[in-house]
Amino acid sequence: MHTGTRILISFGAVALALLWPLHAAADSHGEEEKLPVSEIISEHTADSYWWHITTINHHHVSIYLPVIVYSGAEGWLAFSSKRLAHGETYKGFRIAGEGKYKGKITGVNAAGEEYRPWDISITKNALALMINSAIMLSLFLSVARWYRRRPKNSVPGKFVCAIEMFVMDIYDDIIRKNIGDGHQRYAPYLLTAFFFILINNVMGLIPVFPGGANTTGNIAITCVLALCTMFAVNVFGNREYWKEIFWPDVPVWLKVPVPIIPVIELFGVFTKPFALMIRLLANIFAGHTVILSLMFIIFVTVKMGVAMNAGMTLFSVVLSIIMNCLELLVAYIQAYVFTMLSAMFIGLSRPSHHPKKIKA
């Protein structure tokens, strides 16, 4: 028998065996319960005050994270999010179940209105960011330390070589090529941005703690990254750059009396980072949603009988594997694209009348 077929059949048998109790349980629960798929998915992709790891026998295993809030009445407050779990209220704060602030900590002010306090709680995404930052720091600082400790021109080992290859690929192919002269000033930022995004993307794909947090699929994170690029472009842009925005090289009637082109150019200053922000967010968010949706095929088809369920499970797992591979590619591509576009925007912010040929 063909190996592939054998694997498929044995997989189907295992799936059947595993799914039988699940199916029986679903039967005993009755048919009324409907799986709130979209709610669960949005819960998984959204930020949270605790890190839900798994559920065993209806018992949630979660890491409760510190809540840090400031309100005029109470001042700074820090407490475990466990006090807010299951809709409980602590010192007037609770997690809103619905409304404008759904899923966020809200307080009730003297007038009885719900308000949002200053909230710098270390949420799931904040913790994931810190973990990923720690991973990134340990990776690159250890490589840098290797270089500082070794005599010049010594030959690096496999790990250092791999990191070095990654770094130099970005450095030579993106940074140096797109910025040209003076790229050294921007290289640390662009390299940090690239690896920060890449590590967060990849960690987001790992389904178990400490991975699985949808960091780069959150607008706050992509917003900060895009703002950093915007800062690098506009603060270090030279005179020529600003001249091309406010007095571009176009027929005068396009600039005076109605400054059509300058307005468009000025608009571009904001749309470029905005596009960076949305592109990364949408790609990663979509990836997470698709993989979760494929996973839910298993649970949605439980009621359709064991055979159907087993078939769909196989379908789901195969597609999930394919999607995970694709998302791994997307994780790299999005980090690459963000860095490349940032480098290009920075390069465009330093035009010169006599563009020098960039050494390859």
Added chain:
Amino acid sequence: MLTPDFGLLFWMLVSFLFVLGLLAKFGFPVITRMVNERRDHIRHSLEAAEEAARKLENVKQESLAILDEARRQQAAIIKKAMSDGEQLLLNAQQKAVEETEKQLELARQRIELQKEKALGEINAQVAMLSVDIAEKVLHRQLDDKTKEEAFILQMLNEAESIV
């Protein structure tokens, strides 16, 4: 979903700037500088190696040229020696011929001398013989004039035929 949360913005800014600060100071510049230095080192080494190879090639060429020159000189020397030898041989032969000629000439002259000397001696002896003969003739036959004359003539003839 599209409204950035303040708390997460704050923590993102803090963690990103922290990572950026540390890596911009102790991370990436160290790596890129070291790699660039190594790249330069490798390029220089390659250039040096190429230079050395070129020099070696030059030396090889030079040594080949020297060898060629030596071979050419060797050939020339041999050729010259051969022609010199031939010349020498020729000269020697010529000299030998001349010497022989000279020797022969000398021998001939000596023979001539000897011959003249011998002839002189013979002549003297002939004269003495003539005198003797004449004495004898005079002693023996002065009686018959005619006989005497015939005799003298006979003697003379004899003498001539001897000479």
